[in-house]
Amino acid sequence: MKRILTYGTFDMLHEGHINLLRRAKALGDYLVVGLSTDEFNKIKNKKAYFPYEKRKLILESIRYVDLVIPEESWEQKIDDIKKYNIDIVVMGSDWSGSDKFECLREYAEVIYLPRTKGISTTKIKRNCGELLRVSGN
Ligand code: C2G
Numbered sequence: 001m002k003r004i005l006t007y008g009t010f011d012m013l014h015e016g017h018i019n020l021l022r023r024a025k026a027l028g029d030y031l032v033v034g035l036s037t038d039e040f041n042k043i044k045n046k047k048a049y050f051p052y053e054k055r056k057l058i059l060e061s062i063r064y065v066d067l068v069i070p071e072e073s074w075e076q077k078i079d080d081i082k083k084y085n086i087d088i089v090v091m092g093s094d095w096s097g098s099d100k101f102e103c104l105r106e107y108a109e110v111i112y113l114p115r116t117k118g119i120s121t122t123k124i125k126r127n128c129g130e131l132l133r134v135s136g137n
Contacts, residue, residue, distance in 0.1 A: 002028030005086040005108070007071050009036040010055055011048035012124050016092075016116035018062070023113050024090040025064035032084050033059055034071035043073075049125070074100055081107045092116075 004024050010017050010033070025031045036044060037052050048055065052070070059068050069080065080086065081104065088109045095101055096112040104110055 003030045004028040007034035016119045021064040036071045
C-alpha cells in the first residue's frame with residue numbers, strides 16, 4: 001500500500017488540478033490531499049473564491065482522492081508524512097526545487113509532476129471578468 005500526499009488550494013477546480021491528482025494517485029494506492037485553509041491562504045497571499053468547506057466537499061468527490069486534511073501551516077508537512085505513513089510527496093513542477101519540499105526528502109520521496117500548461121485559477125478569474133465586461137453585466 002503506497003501512500004501519496006499532495007498539497008494545494010484547489011480553488012475553482014480545473015483540469016490542471018485533476019491532471020495532478022490523477023497522476024499523483026497513479027503513483028500509489030492511497031492519496032491524501034492537504035487542502036489549504038482560508039487562514040493559510042492568507043499566509044500564502046492567496047484569496048480563494050470558494051471557502052475551505054466548499055473546496056473540501058468538491059475534492060472529496062473526486063475518485064482519485066482518498067482523504068482531505070487541512071493544510072494550516074508550512075511546517076506541518078513532516079508531521080503529516082509521519083501521521084499518514086506517506087511514501088511519496090507529489091507537487092506540480094512550479095514547486096520544483098522549493099526548500100518547502102526538498103527538506104522532506106529524508107522522510108519521503110518527493111516527486112514534481114509537469115504542470116498543465118494554459119490553465120490556472122487566476123486565468124479563469126481574469127477571463128470571467130473580461131467576459132462580464134464585454135457582455136456589459
Ligand atoms: N497545478 C498543475 N497545473 C496547473 C495548475 C496547478 O499541475 N495548471 C498543480 C500545482 O502545481 C499544485 C496543485 O496543482 O501542485 C494545486 O495547485 P494550487 O491549488 O495552485 O496550489 P498552490 O497554491 O500551489 O498550493 O504547501 C503547498 C501549497 O499549498 C501549494
